[in-house]
Amino acid sequence: MRFQKRNNIMFDKKKKQIEKPTAVEAQAQATPSGPEARVFTMPERYRHGAEGKMHEPEKKKKSKAQVEVKAPAAPSAPPPPPKPKTPAKKGRSTKLIVIGGLIGIIILALGGWFALTLVAEPEPVVVVREEPEEPEEPQVVETEEPEEPEEPEEPVEPEGDPFATEVTPGVDSDSDGLSDTEEDLVYETNSRLPDTDADGFLDGNEVFHRYNPNGTAPGTLIESGLVVLYQGQAGLELFEFSYPTVFEMEEIDGEIVLDAQTGEGFRITFEEKAVAVDLVDWVEQEVGLEDYVEDTTKTGLPLVQSNNLLVAYIDLGSAVLVFNYDTGIKARVDYLQTLKMMINSVELVGAVAVDETFSEPVEVVDETAL
Numbered sequence: 001m002r003f004q005k006r007n008n009i010m011f012d013k014k015k016k017q018i019e020k021p022t023a024v025e026a027q028a029q030a031t032p033s034g035p036e037a038r039v040f041t042m043p044e045r046y047r048h049g050a051e052g053k054m055h056e057p058e059k060k061k062k063s064k065a066q067v068e069v070k071a072p073a074a075p076s077a078p079p080p081p082p083k084p085k086t087p088a089k090k091g092r093s094t095k096l097i098v099i100g101g102l103i104g105i106i107i108l109a110l111g112g113w114f115a116l117t118l119v120a121e122p123e124p125v126v127v128v129r130e131e132p133e134e135p136e137e138p139q140v141v142e143t144e145e146p147e148e149p150e151e152p153e154e155p156v157e158p159e160g161d162p163f164a165t166e167v168t169p170g171v172d173s174d175s176d177g178l179s180d181t182e183e184d185l186v187y188e189t190n191s192r193l194p195d196t197d198a199d200g201f202l203d204g205n206e207v208f209h210r211y212n213p214n215g216t217a218p219g220t221l222i223e224s225g226l227v228v229l230y231q232g233q234a235g236l237e238l239f240e241f242s243y244p245t246v247f248e249m250e251e252i253d254g255e256i257v258l259d260a261q262t263g264e265g266f267r268i269t270f271e272e273k274a275v276a277v278d279l280v281d282w283v284e285q286e287v288g289l290e291d292y293v294e295d296t297t298k299t300g301l302p303l304v305q306s307n308n309l310l311v312a313y314i315d316l317g318s319a320v321l322v323f324n325y326d327t328g329i330k331a332r333v334d335y336l337q338t339l340k341m342m343i344n345s346v347e348l349v350g351a352v353a354v355d356e357t358f359s360e361p362v363e364v365v366d367e368t369a370l
Contacts, residue, residue, distance in 0.1 A: 167331050168331065170332055170333055170336070174191060174193055174203075176195070177204015177337055178204040179336070179337070182207075182334065182337060182338055183196075186246055187203070187226055188214055189214045196214045197212075197213065201213075209298070210242065210298075221242065222242060227245060227341075229242055233352065234319035234320075235272050235316075235319035236351050237319050237348060237350075237351055238349050239347065239348055240346075240347055240349050241347070242342060242345040244260075246260075246261070254270075256268040256269075260335055262330075262334065264326065264327055264332075264334060265326045266325060266335075267323075267324045267326055269324070270319045270320060270321050272320075273315070274318070275317050275318050279303075279313060279315040279320065282313075283304050283313055287313070292307065297314060297343055299344070299346060301314050301346060301348070312339070317348070318351075323339065
């Protein structure tokens with residue numbers, strides 16, 4: 001709109017310049033060119049007595065000077081329109097308004113909270129009423145009766161398993177039933193191979209059945225020289241069992257002590273028993289063992305073991321052979337399979353008969369065991 005108005009003003013100025021007469025033309029129009037001629041327009045013979053009148057030529061109207069109309073010059077290129085003013089961004093102002101509103105709400109909330117906490121409710125007044133004291137009852141003096149003499153306490157017998165030491169099993173790297181200590185020190189087997197001699201039987205299983213785990217089948221432990229045979233007497237019974245050659249054996253006051261030289265060992269003793277008494281009944285009555293495992297040795301002798309398998313009672317008839325695993329200060333069981341091997345090797349080889357005439361025991365050898 002402003003551009004169009006500006007163009008109209010410029011066009012009017014051009015038009016006025018074109019219509020304005022020049023200086024020469026203006027002077028010619030102001031000064032006549034010469035005396036005006038007056039001519040009788042009608043001859044006298046044709047007037048018929050009429051007076052002649054001078055006919056004055058009409059004054060020529062001043063002709064307007066021709067104005068040369070020039071075509072208006074082509075309008076110059078319009079100046080670039082002014083850049084519209086970009087309105088202020090509303091996003092930032094809106095964020096500021098929202099933030100200000102949130103701050104105001106938080107301030108109001110904090111003020112309300114402080115107002116509620118400061119205006120504490122009045123604590124209820126507790127009225128304590130003192131109750132009247134009751135009259136004391138008359139005390140009755142009781143006559144003391146003579147105390148009865150206390151009965152002497154009976155000695156408390158130890159209950160449960162006499163071998164109650166908490167122990168941990170030995171390390172068995174190849175899980176063949178033999179601990180690494182047994183394989184390295186007793187049976188000369190590979191603790192990384194479960195079947196050292198590759199005969200299809202685990203090393204621990206072969207030891208349990210008294211076979212050589214590091215030799216060709218059917219070699220036994222006795223034949224290999226890895227164990228030795230011990231023969232002894234329990235009451236009237238003659239027996240024998242095998243134990244590892246590397247163990248040191250010593251007899252002290254009727255007790256057999258086997259030293260494994262690694263802080264562990266075994267103690268073998270015997271207790272007399274009536275032949276007619278069952279082994280389980282004898283263990284419950286004489287030992288007081290309540291939790292046990294009932295089994296049979298590989299030679300067919302009745303066997304009772306504690307739950308941790310570290311104490312074994314073998315029925316020999318008129319005596320009970322007792323194997324006791326002594327862990328010492330180690331509290332680790334490295335020779336459990338060796339204990340099972342020794343238990344399975346126990347055999348009766350004879351008995352001692354009593355000669356009533358001379359009252360001296362006479363050794364009777366069981367020929368079937370030879």
